[in-house]
C-alpha cells in the first residue's frame with residue numbers, strides 16, 4: 402500500500418546559473434493517514450521551502466508530492482497551511498469571525514447560519530469564545546495564532562501543514578497551543594506535518610521526527626517517537642524516554658557530521 | 666474634550682495672531698487696504714454672500730465637476746492599477762507610456778483640451794480626472810505589488826484564486842496605499858478644477874475669483890477665496906473621516 406502523503410525525491414534550488422543555491426536535495430518521506438510527523442532542522446535549512454512544496458504553493462525543481470495517489474501541483478482543497486507569520490496570514494479588514502469563515506466562503510457549501518455556528522464552535526475550541534466580533538489586530542500574538550488555528554480547522558482539512566506555528570508566541574502559550582493541537586488532531590484524525598526547530602516540541606508532539614541536515618538539506622534521520630498518548634504537558638516531558646529521545650535528536654543537531662547517513 | 670482643546674489650542678492661537686496682525690496692518694496702512702482688505706471687511710462681505718444665497722450655485726457647480734472627475738479617476742486608476750500590479754506583461758506594456766505622461770503638468774493640457782472638448786463640463790471633468798488619475802494609479806500599483814506573499818498564499822491554500830483573489834484579498838490589502846494616492850489625487854483635482862474654470866470662463870468658483878479680480882471687486886474676490894479654502898478643508902476632513910473608518914487597521 403502506498404503512503405497517504407508521499408514526498409518523493411523532492412529537490413529545490415533557487416536562482417539560476419552561477420547564483421544557483423540548492424535548498425533541498427532528494428528529500429523523501431512517506432506519511433501515513435492520521436500520522437503526526439515533525440520535520441526538524443536548523444534555521445535556514447529549507448524547512449519552509451519543503452512545506453510550501455508539499456502544499457503546492459511552489460513547484461519543486463525535481464521530484465514530486467503525491468496526496469492520496471494524486472500529484473500535488475496546486476494547493477489541494479483538503480490541505481491547509483498554517484503559516485509561521487500568522488500576523489500576516491490573518492486578514493485585517495475582516496473580523497475574527499469573518500477570518501475563520503473565509504475557507505467556508507470559498508467552498509460555498511454551507512449556509513450562512515451553519516457557517517456562523519461552525520466558526521463559533523471552532524473559536525470556542527481554541528479558547529476564543531466571545532472574540533468573534535473583534536479584529537485580529539486588536540488581539541495579542543497568542544490569540545492571533547489561535548484565530549489562525551481555528552480558521553485552519555474550520556476548513557475541515559484532511560492534512561494540516563504547520564510551519565513553526567508556535568515559534569512566535571510566549572513559552573506558556575506555546576505549551577497550551579501544543580496540547581490544543583494534539584487534542585484536535587486526535588479527535589479529528591488529521592494528518593499533520595509539523596515543521597519546527599524546537600527539539601522539545603518535535604518529540605512532545607510527533608509520531609515520527611524527520612531530521613533535515615544543513616543546506617542543501619537531505620533527510621539525515623527518521624526517529625520513531627514511541628511515547629504513549631495522550632501526552633501530558635508536564636508528565637510526558639519529565640519521562641525518561643522523552644529525555645533520552647530528546648538527547649539523541651539534540652546530539653544529531655549539534656554534531657551533524659558524525660551522524661549523516663544519507664537518505665532514508 | 667479637554668485633551669482635544671489643549672491639542673487644538675496652539676494652532677488656533679497662531680491663526681488668531683495672524684488675523685490680528687493682518688487686521689492691524691490694514692487699519693494702520695502698512696498695507697494698502699484696497700488691495701488687501703482687513704479680515705473684518707472680508708468677513709462681512711463673506712457673510713453677505715452666504716446670506717444672499719449666492720454661495721450655492723457656483724460652489725455646487727465646482728464641486729460637482731470635481732466629484733465626477735474624481736470618481737472617474739478613482740474608478741479607472743484603481744482598476745488599471747490592479748491589472749498592472751498583478752500582471753507583469755501588462756505592466757511592461759503600459760509602464761513606459763505612463764512614465765511619459767505622468768510628469769506632464771496637467772495644467773498644460775487645459776488649452777489643448779479646449780480644442781477638443783470646448784469650454785464646458787466635459788473638459789473640466791476630463792482635466793480633473795486626468796490630474797487625479799496618475800497618483801491613484803501609481804499608488805494602486807505599489808499597493809498591489811506590496812501585498813504580503815503570506816496573505817496571498819493563505820488565500821490560495823483555501824482555494825481563493827483568480828478574480829476572487831484580486832477582489833477579496835489584493836484589493837482590500839492594498840487599500841491603505843490606494844487611499845494615500847486618492848488623497849493626493851483629490852488635492853490635484855481641486856487645483857485643476859479651479860484652474861480650468863478660470864481659463865474657461867463658464868461659471869464656478871474659479872471663474873468667479875478671476876472675474877471679481879478683473880472687475881476690481883477685491884473684497885468679493887477674497888471672500889470667494891475663503892469660501893474655496895473652507896470647502897477644500899471640508900472635503901479633506903470628510904476624506905480623513907471616511908478613510909479612518911474604512912481602513913481601521915492602518916494605524917496599527
Ligand SMILES: Nc1ncnc2c1ncn2[C@@H]1O[C@H](COP(=O)(O)OP(=O)(O)O)[C@@H](O)[C@H]1O
Nearest residue numbers: 415416424442443444445446447448449450451
Ligand atoms: N524565494 C526564495 N528565493 C531565493 N532563496 C530562497 C527563497 N526562499 C528561501 N530561500 C533560501 O532557501 C534556504 C531555505 O529557506 P527556508 O526554507 O525559509 O528555511 P527554514 O524555513 O528552514 O528556515 C535559505 O537559505 C533561503 O535563503
Ligand SMILES: [Mg+2]
Nearest residue numbers: 448449485565
Ligand atoms: Mg522557515
